[in-house]
Amino acid sequence: MGKKEVPSLPSVQAWLRAYFPDADLPIERELSGRSTYVFRIRTGEENLYLRILPEAEMSFGVEVHAHELLRRKGVQVPEVIAYENHAEALGMSVMLVREMAGGSAGQADALNRMDYENVMRAAGKQIALVHQVPVDGFGWIRRGREEAADGLHGENHSIGAYVNEGLEQDLGFLSKELLHGFEISRIRGVLETGLQWMSRHEARLVHGDFDDSHIFQDKGSYTGLIDFGEMQGSSPMYDLGHFKLHDDQRFAGYEALTAGYGEVTPLTPDDQLEISLWALWIGVRRLAVAGRRPPGSYRQHLTKAVRQELDLLGSRL
Numbered sequence: 001m002g003k004k005e006v007p008s009l010p011s012v013q014a015w016l017r018a019y020f021p022d023a024d025l026p027i028e029r030e031l032s033g034r035s036t037y038v039f040r041i042r043t044g045e046e047n048l049y050l051r052i053l054p055e056a057e058m059s060f061g062v063e064v065h066a067h068e069l070l071r072r073k074g075v076q077v078p079e080v081i082a083y084e085n086h087a088e089a090l091g092m093s094v095m096l097v098r099e100m101a102g103g104s105a106g107q108a109d110a111l112n113r114m115d116y117e118n119v120m121r122a123a124g125k126q127i128a129l130v131h132q133v134p135v136d137g138f139g140w141i142r143r144g145r146e147e148a149a150d151g152l153h154g155e156n157h158s159i160g161a162y163v164n165e166g167l168e169q170d171l172g173f174l175s176k177e178l179l180h181g182f183e184i185s186r187i188r189g190v191l192e193t194g195l196q197w198m199s200r201h202e203a204r205l206v207h208g209d210f211d212d213s214h215i216f217q218d219k220g221s222y223t224g225l226i227d228f229g230e231m232q233g234s235s236p237m238y239d240l241g242h243f244k245l246h247d248d249q250r251f252a253g254y255e256a257l258t259a260g261y262g263e264v265t266p267l268t269p270d271d272q273l274e275i276s277l278w279a280l281w282i283g284v285r286r287l288a289v290a291g292r293r294p295p296g297s298y299r300q301h302l303t304k305a306v307r308q309e310l311d312l313l314g315s316r317l
Contacts, residue, residue, distance in 0.1 A: 003054035006037050007090050012050065015089045016041065019082055019096070035229040047099040048081070051229075052092050059085050059145040060095040062152060063228055066133070066141075066205060073129045076100075076224030085145055093145070100226050102218025106211065106248075115220030117256035122222035123215045124260025127239055130225070131265070133205035135233030138162035141205075152205060154233030159199045162234070163191070163281065170288035178291050178303060183310065187284060190313045194277040197270060203233035210239040211246040212253060237271055241278025245286075245305050273316060280309040 012027055023043070030038040030049070037052040053060060064083045071077060082096035105111065105119050135141065137154030139162045156162040175184045207214065208230035216223045232238070240258060247254040258267060258275075267275075283306040290299040 002056075004056050004092055006054075007052065007092075009039075011090060012039055015087055015094070016050070041096075049078070049097050049099060051095045051097070052090060053094075053143075054092065056086075056091055057145060058143045059093040060143075061085055061093070061145070062141055062143055063231065064095060066152060066228060066231060069133050069205075070130060073132065075126050075129050076222075077228070078224070078226060100216045101223040102216050102221075104213050105215045105217045106213040108217060111217070111220060113251045115217075116251045116253065119215060119217045119220065119222045120212070120251075120253045120256035121260035123212075123225065124257040124262075125264050126222075126225060127207065127210060127257075128236075128261045128264035130207060131204045131236035131239070135203040135205050138203050138233045139165075141231050141233060152233065154203055159203075159235070160195060163195060163198060167191070167281075167284070170285055173288050174284065174291065178287060178299075179306075183307070186310055186314060187280065187306075190310065190317055191277070191281060193317050194274075194280075194313065197274040198235060198237075198277050198281075200270065200274065201235040201237065204236045206232050206234045206236065206238045208232045208234075208239075208242075210242045212243075235274065235278065236265070237274040238278050238282075240275045241280075242282050244275060245279040245283050245302075245309070273313075276309050276313050276316075280306060280313060283309060 006029070009027055016025060016027070020043070026042045028040050030040050032038065037054060039050040041048040041050060051060070060083055064080050067077050067080050071079070078097035078100050080095055080097050084094050086092070087094045105116065111119070133152070135152045135154050137157055138159050139155040142153045142155060154162070156165070171184050171188060175181055207225065207228060209227065214225060214227050216226060240261065243257055244254050261267060283302050287299065287302040287306055290302055293299070
């Protein structure tokens, strides 16, 4: 799937004049976006964020639809104030959203333990509401320009196809580079046995990249969730597994998050087991990607986390 180049600031300015004809607004590129090009626009009263999909054949239509569904459920996600399926001036799909108040809880060093855990508890309640949205199928939400905006459709029809797609290739790579042969065998066996737990739920909307970097707070109060650019159809336990995998243990983030989640949707012992299975599966898939890049702290974290989850699951399955 080919990607178009980042649009120039003058071309972004030209597109923006259709919505702000009387203002020459300051625009700057944000380099934090991974799946989209992101520009911050200062209006004087607030900051707006323009997201642009690099793939010309893709559209923000289903993501805009998801935002609308979530806001109606009371989930605090950024408000979409403009959207174009295909902006002719840029040759790509665009979405303009209002800034979420505050900043990332994961980067708020001034937060004390109590405030951080209260924010995580509130986020747990919110992600439980996200998981009430049904999806037709598993895997990446289809984002083609011709996709209907009246439903969310995953790329796979079964959880087995979703879980196993590309897994053997990743395990083969990891066996040569980062993990021991006996660990690969254990991972394969645990996931084969664990598929019955991972298959218990119908497909629901999941954030897909859920950790405290996408949870926003302002002065210790929860303000919302951002960046559904990697949303998928999956088990609702997927997001909790992703958070557990990436919890840095600075405070009791995972425990607070799941406590909040349980206030909306109680978690059973089988759910807790499934969360660990998703943490292991996500860790393996992410480690196979990180292992092909220069060594760094993220690869070290994933290697340690995968081994921890493998040991935990080995004693329970």
